[in-house]
Amino acid sequence: MERIFSPLGFDDPGAGPLYLQLQRRIADAIAGGRLAPGNSLPAERDMATMTGLSRVTVRKAVQALVAGGQLVQRRGSGTFVAPKIERLEQALSLLTSFTEDMARRGKTVESVWLARQVTTPSPEEVMALGLGAGERVARLERVRRSDGVPLAIERASLSLQTLPDPASVETSLYAVLQDRGLRPVRAVQRISASNLGAKDAELLGVATGAAGLRIERIGYLPSGRVVEFTRSLYRGDAYDFAVELTLAPSLEGSNG
Amino acid sequence: MERIFSPLGFDDPGAGPLYLQLQRRIADAIAGGRLAPGNSLPAERDMATMTGLSRVTVRKAVQALVAGGQLVQRRGSGTFVAPKIERLEQALSLLTSFTEDMARRGKTVESVWLARQVTTPSPEEVMALGLGAGERVARLERVRRSDGVPLAIERASLSLQTLPDPASVETSLYAVLQDRGLRPVRAVQRISASNLGAKDAELLGVATGAAGLRIERIGYLPSGRVVEFTRSLYRGDAYDFAVELTLAPSLEGSNG
DNA sequence: TAGTGGTCTAGACCACCAA
DNA sequence: TGGTGGTCTAGACCACTAC
Structure with a gap:
């Protein structure tokens, strides 16, 4: 010293x-x-x-x-x-819910609700969900914790046809959707990194400006209809996303 | 004002x-x-x-x-x-090289070499590549630019059996590997976010502490042998990785 | 040469936490 | 109550850029 x-x-x-x-x-x-x-x-x-x-x-x-x-x-x-943080690894190629993912590895999951309401959609939500004029939206915002450590902020938006009563979601959104026969079978995610603002950083228990993994997901039904539009912010120091890649189809067979 | x-x-x-x-x-x-x-x-x-x-x-x-x-x-x-930065979107599910990826969207690619040498491996490299005692390693470090804008720092490590002469790589590493019949057909990537240190930030032309997307990739031959171990650091503000997800197999058929 | 950001100082007061 | 981090100030010098 x-x-x-x-x-x-x-x-x-x-x-x-x-x-x-x-x-x-x-x-x-x-x-x-x-x-x-x-x-x-x-x-x-x-x-x-x-x-x-x-x-x-x-x-x-x-x-x-x-x-x-x-x-x-x-x-x-x-x-x-700073205490050593255990890095969680999550497979990115499977469409699973946070709750199910954590249960699979024997972790407890707690949600702290920030909002769970029906409200007027933002332009971004109108676009992503394909809402009609004047249509309202169900919005679910929560901090996800595992074993007491905050891991992610999740902001999910769904049309009222999909989820008329946001308050019915207690833990797993996907479980509720599954009961209604509306669980997505396909999703497109976009991943990027950004510095956390003061508010988000506080929710995640890290310093303002810390790096976060920003993930935007749009989930689809078999019919192609959009079911969910979710923006998540993961702690950069606590999460690893794992993906397996295969050779691009156009190059197949040309190897060697 | x-x-x-x-x-x-x-x-x-x-x-x-x-x-x-x-x-x-x-x-x-x-x-x-x-x-x-x-x-x-x-x-x-x-x-x-x-x-x-x-x-x-x-x-x-x-x-x-x-x-x-x-x-x-x-x-x-x-x-x-700050000037508006054009966000590049890259598909994450295909195993393509940076060079080929940019060429596909009509962008120029420049590499600035930081190192291209045979050297003593770090413990991490020994582990990832499965090197024997005393074995040396080929290391390729470069800053990737597209249309003059720095996008990523790429640090690739390969065994000398795979790449005896690092200097033979001019632009695309995968092109060189393909010529040798050693192009990977499968890879596992781990993605996380972290704040850029002073040196890396300067190389990418952003402020120290800016969020970066850290990607670690291990590429495999059809035989299962490891060919490459690459650690990349992408600018968080310039890159979007896109992934398509499908329903987890264990849940298939239980929907509804 | 004049103006800009980059670094550094000494000193002050406040809000919060623990004993 | 005493110690800690959080905020704020006025003033100084340096290194670099543009002219």
């Missing part, structure tokens, strides 16, 4: 900005195990006096590591090395 | 921190089109005097928007609204 926050070595002119040097020292200490998950760091003011830097500079180094998910800070309490 | 940086309204006690209020004002102006892509913002010092805030506070607001990809800053030049 003394070595990390030693005032020595900060005067090398070619070593870059001071906050980056400190950031690198702390990151190296975590990577090297000298700072283990759960360990506390000295208070910001103490790090400042120990290193001979100003508190603002120390804060800039720490903030970068908080944003990257390597440290966590609790006001009034202190700064700590 | 005057409205955005007006000193009025910053005294409301319930509106949260000043830097968040300013951040919201600027973000709203961009979303509402009052600030269009390419537009320049006043200098930081000017924004500070206009709003009555300190430069540090203005900077904190601006930095957050830079991290989120909504603004770009150029030292000595100014602060600008």
